[in-house]
Amino acid sequence: MFAENLTEALLRVLERPELKVLAQFCCITLNPSIGHPFQVDRQGNIVLGAPCLGEETVVAFHLRHALELAVLLKGTAESSCETAKILFAATRTTARFWLLDSFADHPQPESWVRLFTAADVPAKAALKAVYPALLPLVAEAGSPQQHTLSSEEWDEILRWLAGAWELIGPVEALMAEGGDARLTVGVRTGLNHYGCSHRPRPWAVTFASSTASSLSERGFTGGELARLALMRAVLHGDALAFLREQARDMRRFLAGFFGVADSDAVILSPSGTDSALAVLALSASGGVPVTTVLTAPDETGSGIPLAAQGCHFAQETARGVSVEKGALIEGFPADARSLTLPLRNVEGGLCVSEDVVRACQVMVAEEVAAGRRVLLHVLDLSKTGLLAPDMEAVAALCAAYPGWLDVVVDACQTRLMPQRISAYLEREWAVMVTGSKFYTGPPFCGALLLPASWKNRLAKGTLPVGLAAYANQCEWPSSSACQVLASSANHGLLLRWAAARAEMEAFAAIPADVVSERLHSFLHAVTQAILAQPDLQLLTPYVPQRPALTDDWDRRQTILSFMVRAPEAPDIDTPLDFDRCRKVYQWLNADVSEYVPQADRKLGALLCHIGQPVALPHPHARGGKAAALRLSAGARLISGEPSHDGLGTKARMAREIADALKVLEKISLILVHWSAIAKADPPASYAPRVQAGVLASGAEPRDYPSGQKQTSVTISSLALGRS
Template identity: 50%
Template sequence: MFAAHLTRELAGVLERPDLRVIADGRRIRLDPALAAPFRVGPQSGVTPGEVTLGAPSLAGPAQAAIILRHALELARLLPLAPAEPVLAGLCAARVAALFRGLDGPAGGAMPDLPWLDAMAAEQPPDAACLAALWPCLAPLQPAVSAAGPDGFAAPAARLAALWPLLGPAEALMAEGGDARLAVDPATGLNHYGCSHRPRPWAVTFASSTASSLSERGFAGAEAARLRLVGGALTGGGTAGDGAAVRAGMVADLRRRIGRHYRLAAGESVVLAPSGTDCELHALALAALAPGGRAVSNILLAPEETGSGVPLAARGCHFAHDTALGAAVPKGGLIDGFARETLLLSVPLRGPDGALRPEDAVDADCAALVRQAVAAGRHVLLHRLDLSKTGLLAPGMAMLDGLARGGPDGRAPDVVVDACQARLDPERVRAYLDRGWMVMVTGSKFFTGPPFCGALLLPAGVAARLEGGMLPAGLAAYSHRSEWPDAPGTAHLAAGENVGLMLRWHAALAEMAALHAIPRPVVRARLARFLDAVEGAIDASGDLRRLSGPAPARAPLADAWDDRATILSFFVRDPMADDGADGGRFVPLGLEDARALYRWLNADLSRLLSAPADRALGGVLCHVGQPVPLPHPSRPGMAGALRLSAGARLVSGEPSHDGLVPDRRMDREIGDARLVLDKIGLILRHWAILRAADPVQTYAPVRAMDGGMGPSR
């Protein structure tokens, strides 16, 4: 990638994983005699496609990163819009300006880049402002003629239309969900402790909650973003620039998800930002069942699903705003949903946290269905596949019996909550063949970014949209393009959720990588990892693994999904009195478990004195968020952490290229043991860490100080 010797500091910027993916092998060289921040070809002395960095790129890593991101964006946009060089230059500057904000407050004033503030503003600059800025941007690209305010009237109008679509992929992916996706510039992480940028130096086993993107996923999102911007640049100069391209991208997403799960004719995909949105959509479709009866919605272990699911399951707003940015009253009934909807639930655990017998769970579900049908209600019954701690219920035999219906032939709707996606696509196909809806995400097992969900519709349910209308209030949650093209969706607004689109493209890159691995290899790699890590957890006196049955599934050749891939465990409370004989295990309470979860993902090295402790404390470890569960030795709720095997464990991190499979799996097992070792380190230094309460960061602290991420 590099065409000349560079300073060590600049070389570090060029090796950042996000910039390395975007560069994609492009030739980059340094010319200290160049006064401009950079130049891209073709122009005098610059090879087409080449980026030449100038003297301003030596001013420090913060400025160098912005300059390189700007140069790479411009080098990619100019060929996409050869007839629009001015507009391409302005769009590239906008992306670079927003990129600066993602890197945090480091860097201070940058007189070499005087256009940054104007191009980072919420409102686009007018023609006069662009005319004043252009002399700073023009030297960066081939000569174009655009003089005076009047010469920028057309570019200003086009830029204003494109403004909402412009930004780095990692910024756009934080939109179209909710506040939990917002990145804290001080830490580089969102609410889930993960990033939309690659983070290969971190040990990541958090797929039960959310994962940072790999280089593969980031490249998938970047490719989609370029397609979106390229379509907008060539969109004909109207406010609807690129609308056809965006609509085509959404349709293609739905087709690709459908192909992954082998959807048949008449079946369909509904895109949704989250599993909670999927719940809302499933209820809306259940209400369209023949007969127009009020719905009884039966959830399994709502405490082990998303926190907003119980509200969505009643047709209520589950947050204060929607993924499309509409302000809504949390808990209020959504327009068009029936107030008569009943929410019923069946627990999977007893008051002491122990699992209930499977036949008791099945009996409770069947009794609730019979009571609802006897009361003249329609039933939406959930099958949980799997819960946050890997539970599968209710049983298939009971569900198949209910699906045959009672004496009047009425059968419940069944929706499978497979949002963890820890099942073979053949299982999803079998659910659809039964006429059941299936919720999936690309953000759990597949390790795509958080907030990319989909509801898979069997033909019989999809057909309801031909004669029935979705609730009017869903217009605040969905665009028409995310649903099947049917009369029942016609009242939804046109448009696209760009953030959702890019997140799904990132997830699909991971899904494709896993799909390419033969099932016996998937099974063998998961078994090797899980055997080793289960043994390490069980050997630790600080941990207690939650036992539970393996997922009970129908026989499938070389099945990998008949084994638990979420390893849940309690952590010993270092401040509790374990008794003189040490025989009593007291787990961390929920809030302390949440603190431990954060500290694992933080650089602790500056808080510790011993060299070995500092080295281990500096390793960033991301695991699944604690699940609140009762425990007989703990008043109130304990918190169970989760270490999960995700798709990337099988298909490989792109940053692991060059390692043979056995060596790579050894490294993954070693990384999991590092997580357990760091838990022990935190327990030994609990008082110090509780007083300091260190924050999670995108990269180790020394790298955050320098404005770049380290290699690992």
């Protein structure tokens, strides 16, 4: 291969969005004559050697190693022990990066990859054997003999690694921790259970904010900068104190963002389901038996019904504790029970609002008459954008049963203005929010906002001891009741919130009238396109009934839900059943170009990530159960992202609309070629035509308008050096 082609490969790797954050701190040159993959110094300079002119996955591996080492070394003193810690930290991070970046059958580029990806810290002998090979990567390190570590220094390094091991890794790996198995990245797909990635996917079309989104470059940068700060604390042995302060800072940010008077009234939680568990614990803290009324639990989280009864809702908690799903959590009352308040009828249509209110009134009256406190979950909004029951009717119920009715607003979609949340808290209703739905942060970053009366319960009551398997003290308000919680910190949760915070701040910088204007143009165009598409049937948009605010944008439906025609049916009167609708959802996020005609291959290669299907009753669907796919407007649609730099507002919004229409076109393409695609059943993938996790050369699924700015890394003095 010609040298100039190899250099182009290096440039492609440097353009990878997850590498550009670190690269901005470094100055990179190329000299294939050096005898190592690279060398770095303490000023952030990197010299790349001949291995960085090879196959792209290997180039990415060595470049990731060089960037991590250069950034961690930058500005540090020449201490042999500290240098060894940095070398081992950078090596473990790079080894874990390789696991995410390569296929299982790829040969490892360095013999130490397996050693540094193990769950346990390597033995001293193994570290001693690797150390001499790592030392020359630091330009001024000299010979291994000059940096011989004493026995005491090796013991110190091993003690440090024992405490730091689980905190060392690339941010995309660390963000997948402290949640549950749904965050695990599939080896085959490069995506998690939600079909998204903690790495940016700027080549993909993403309208999945009703479920979960891949990180944008902005969100990734927010998470990566937080990880770098964590790594510096780890190197100094201050990780736990750092994480506790980060938790306090994030709670302060959320209090300010949502208008909570006291940051000590914010509870961080990995998910809305964890928040629901905390809500039950607080509602039951007075010792009165509790009945939870769940509004349309099929349109919230799948684990909510179990959490509402104080039961484990998965096989493992966010703190990594193995539990028995469905078993009662220690300390939760065994007499907790739940009732369901449906919002849809047997045909999938919406129930009349007045009927929903009457049903709710009957449930509350009967439970209170039986001497039970009622914990009512109201929705703002559901998976398909429903707001129910009527909020004024709920307020009337609270007035009718003072002291017997607790209300928590499930606002986990967070498709509402912060003023609405302040108003709920003023009514003494708790509110569950996330940074992972509308705000397009990574999945599994949630929070519970407490009104004053709820926070006061912590001063008087107790919490179930079983909550220690789920939560840490630093995530909750300071109180004696919270002493039963764990004393550690959830680094994955805090990194995910750092990414979400970047998106929230970008959205908050856009004036409300501009938000409303951009939402209107997008939603109107896409709604008309769905209505004009014979393969689709739009669910009747539900307009949230809210009091008017100046320039409000949250009194419109931002989740467009629609059913898809069954491939064997002549029209949409027979929609896809739930199971096959899940396949459409999967294939939209897959490269299906091999199974369609040449003229359609560009569209077939386009990766489209939208909201997971929601089950709906339907008399004509197979098994009587249809499903609705969801195309949603999220915060990133309004604020844009770095990959949009250089586009004017009108051009960017036109592109967003065009991308949404391509999603609809790809659905029709799938229906036309259903048999061939179904036979192959291609999995969703991180990138089209994947080659070890990077976009393959020649794959161009999206059009980037001429004149659009392409963010790039400057490589100074890039030359081939001596041959």
